[in-house]
Amino acid sequence: xxxxxxxxxxxxxxxxxxxxxxxxxxxxxxxxxxxxxxxxxxxxxxxxxxxxxxxxxxxxxxxxxxxxxxxxxxxxxxxxxxxxxxxxxxxxxxxxxxxxxxxxxxxxxxxxxxxxxxxxxxxxxxxxxxxxxxxxxxxxxxxxxxxxxxxxxxxxxxxxxxxxxxxxxxxxxxxxxxxxxxxxxxxxxxx
Amino acid sequence: xxxxxxxxxxxxxxxxxxxxxxxxxxxxxxxxxxxxxxxxxxxxxxxxxxxxxxxxxxxxxxxxxxxxxxxxxxxxxxxxxxxxxxxxxxxxxxxxxxxxxxxxxxxxxxxxxxxxxxxxxxxxxxxxxxxxxxxxxxxxxxxxxxxxxxxxxxxxxxxxxxxxxxxxxxxxxxxxxxxxxxxxxxxxxxxxxxxxxxxxxxxxxxxxxxxxxxxxxxxxxxxxxxxxxxxxxxxxxxxxxxxxxxxxxxxxxxxxxxxxxxxxxxxxxxxxxxxxxxxxxxxxxxxxxxxxxxxxxxxxxxxxxxxxxxxxxxxxxxxxxxxxxxxxxxxxxxxxxxxxxxxxxxxxxxxxxxxxxxxxxxxxxxxxxxxxxxxxxxxxxxxxxxxxxxxxxxxxxxxxxxxxxxxxxxxxxxxxxxxxxxxxxxxxxxxxxxxxxxxxxxxxxxxxxxxxxxxxxxxxxxxxxxxxxxxxxxxxxxxxxxxxxxxxxxxxxxxxxxxxxxxxxxxxxxxxxxxxxxxxxxxxxxxxxxxxxxxxxxxxxxxxxxxxxxxxxxxxxx
Numbered sequence: 001x002x003x004x005x006x007x008x009x010x011x012x013x014x015x016x017x018x019x020x021x022x023x024x025x026x027x028x029x030x031x032x033x034x035x036x037x038x039x040x041x042x043x044x045x046x047x048x049x050x051x052x053x054x055x056x057x058x059x060x061x062x063x064x065x066x067x068x069x070x071x072x073x074x075x076x077x078x079x080x081x082x083x084x085x086x087x088x089x090x091x092x093x094x095x096x097x098x099x100x101x102x103x104x105x106x107x108x109x110x111x112x113x114x115x116x117x118x119x120x121x122x123x124x125x126x127x128x129x130x131x132x133x134x135x136x137x138x139x140x141x142x143x144x145x146x147x148x149x150x151x152x153x154x155x156x157x158x159x160x161x162x163x164x165x166x167x168x169x170x171x172x173x174x175x176x177x178x179x180x181x182x183x184x185x186x187x188x189x190x191x
Numbered sequence: 192x193x194x195x196x197x198x199x200x201x202x203x204x205x206x207x208x209x210x211x212x213x214x215x216x217x218x219x220x221x222x223x224x225x226x227x228x229x230x231x232x233x234x235x236x237x238x239x240x241x242x243x244x245x246x247x248x249x250x251x252x253x254x255x256x257x258x259x260x261x262x263x264x265x266x267x268x269x270x271x272x273x274x275x276x277x278x279x280x281x282x283x284x285x286x287x288x289x290x291x292x293x294x295x296x297x298x299x300x301x302x303x304x305x306x307x308x309x310x311x312x313x314x315x316x317x318x319x320x321x322x323x324x325x326x327x328x329x330x331x332x333x334x335x336x337x338x339x340x341x342x343x344x345x346x347x348x349x350x351x352x353x354x355x356x357x358x359x360x361x362x363x364x365x366x367x368x369x370x371x372x373x374x375x376x377x378x379x380x381x382x383x384x385x386x387x388x389x390x391x392x393x394x395x396x397x398x399x400x401x402x403x404x405x406x407x408x409x410x411x412x413x414x415x416x417x418x419x420x421x422x423x424x425x426x427x428x429x430x431x432x433x434x435x436x437x438x439x440x441x442x443x444x445x446x447x448x449x450x451x452x453x454x455x456x457x458x459x460x461x462x463x464x465x466x467x468x469x470x471x472x473x474x475x476x477x478x479x480x481x482x483x484x485x486x487x488x489x490x491x492x493x494x495x496x497x498x499x500x501x502x503x504x505x506x507x508x509x510x511x512x513x514x515x516x517x518x519x520x521x522x523x524x525x526x527x528x529x530x531x532x533x534x535x536x537x538x539x540x541x542x543x544x545x546x547x548x549x550x551x552x553x554x555x556x557x558x559x560x561x562x563x564x565x566x567x568x569x570x571x572x573x574x575x576x577x578x579x580x581x582x583x584x585x586x587x588x589x590x591x592x593x594x595x596x597x598x599x600x601x602x603x604x605x606x607x608x609x610x611x612x613x614x615x616x617x618x619x620x621x622x623x624x625x626x627x628x629x630x631x632x633x634x635x636x637x638x639x640x641x642x643x644x645x646x647x648x649x650x651x652x653x654x655x656x657x658x659x660x661x662x663x664x665x666x667x668x669x670x671x672x673x674x675x676x677x678x679x680x681x682x683x684x685x686x687x688x689x690x691x692x693x694x695x696x697x698x699x700x701x702x703x704x705x706x707x708x709x710x711x712x713x714x715x716x717x718x719x720x721x722x723x724x725x726x727x728x729x730x731x732x733x734x735x736x737x738x739x740x741x742x743x744x745x746x747x748x749x
Contacts, residue, residue: 013551014553015556022362023196023362026196026362027196030194030196030364035363035364036196036362036363036364037328037361037362037363038361038362038363039357039360039361039362040198040360040362041303041304041356041360042221042222042224042225042304042360042669047553047554047555047556047584047587047667048551048553048554048555048556049551049552049553049554050550050551061363062441062442062444062445062448063438063441063442063444063445063520063521064328064357064361064362064363064438064441065357065442065445065520065521066445066521067449067520067521067522067525068522068542069541069542080548080551081551083544083546083548084544084548086544086545086546087542087543087544088542104549104551104554105549105551107549108548108549116546120545120546
């Protein structure tokens, strides 16, 4: 059990399943006996706009938000949104980013964003082709967020046990999609 | 007690059920919508009645009826809802309640999901004289809603639970009582006539005001003793104290931890009435006090008044070191404390994003029927056409690539303003150059408050073109039932109100109901209706793309 509070920013574009991801991490941390708090946004901000959520777990968590430079992990479902979260970065912050670029402005290109991420986050950047892998292996892109979560858990980036996360998935995900989500989660074990 | 991870809104639902709520009404708005959504799902299971009302005023009035008939009620709405229902809220404070009533009023500092204004609804305490409780987190949402019902029953007053986005949508493990399904110890509803209490006719109304003001002082005595107003932290020798409430209290504790300071903090659970004596006692020996609150400086002003009487030397800080715009966070509070205490802060300001990225604004969903409508309106409208906007998914009309929105106000306001614009243009003698006016509104908003504006437009003879986008549901707030759907908030079948029949009954002669994927028909109708001397209406009826997808997936399951 870590003594220090673990701070995660989850970013992406509205509709990418951020709230589900957040609920699972919350539940898993709770299962392990941590105090946990998170903050999410609904409504207008979810309609295809930038979405940024906070999760924190540790011994004793007060605010659901944390300051700039205080993230242990930026978990992003989209590359541009990962770059937007740079203010939360300190020299140790890990960036796990889905190699998925969602166009929105003619002046912002995929290559520009990827280059900036590489230049600025350097060795702490893990660009993961989650969307592509999930499309190929599971014929479903929506679960790429769960695949990314699996990546963070099996690589030890998020200090939670795989069993706790699986338990959380079973609690949060409706039965109908459960198998698919578990597959996506465990798919990340192989890399 | 067991613990369960809940968002603030779920904790409000559970706390209400444990308090024995019988009757729940509301109007969906972010960040409060999940309260009604949840009741829609579970009401029957717990023997509770739930409705999505047509607007917040009617929602409150329904609950008043329930309270007068002896049922405990909960009303939920977003900040602006309190403006809509205020006309009935003020007399309710005068009459008081019969059975307990709590009103959830959810503000959205930083306007994450709000057009209109950055409203700090705590100000309604002064206008209405209704007690206001402010929880900081989901646990307090649960505890305070229970307390709210308790106070309401004890003092026969409605109680407002004032939340903010970061409380409604905060998640944490919450200790909850065991909730038993089924109708628990409900009393049968009975309306016992009592016009002395329920009618606010003069001269009785002024007597009622006197009773209300006396009641508030009794509640203040209760608040003075309440444990919801608590002092944490130490180091009194610092001669510096902090007063905070709601989510700001949590940021404050976080900020003090980051700064390594152990300062006394008075956390206020009540915003109104305030525990004046407790505040006086807290600030009595300080040299400096910092009041930490989001948006408007209500508390700061109150503390300054108290300070004047008790300790005129104390310096009270607030909006001079904290922003009046936008939500607060740990950084902003650290900077404020550092400024007062003249501390050197090393790191905090160096965090700036080296890459400038333009904003990714909200956009229409894939397959949204509005993709068929906005481009046609934009193309067909003659140069100089004025576009009225309204609240809901259709307000995305104001963003690129559409850019067809010249004003956006409150629910249903688009047509009211469009009438005023058109009426003004009609005063010009040159008819040839007269600008056209096209106003857009969604089905939910039309039912909420668009109808009076339409009646006014017909009655006072102006001729804008109103385009009603009927996507068969209240979509933006997460798919809630409205009167056009033939289904209530509890999922029961009901009369399906037809917009085309309503507008005809309002006296509109030029009415066209169409499916907007028929581009040619939409185009021709817009062209034709823009030449009319009376108001005309096009109803673009096509289901929300997300709803259609969900319905199909549901059918697939069956």
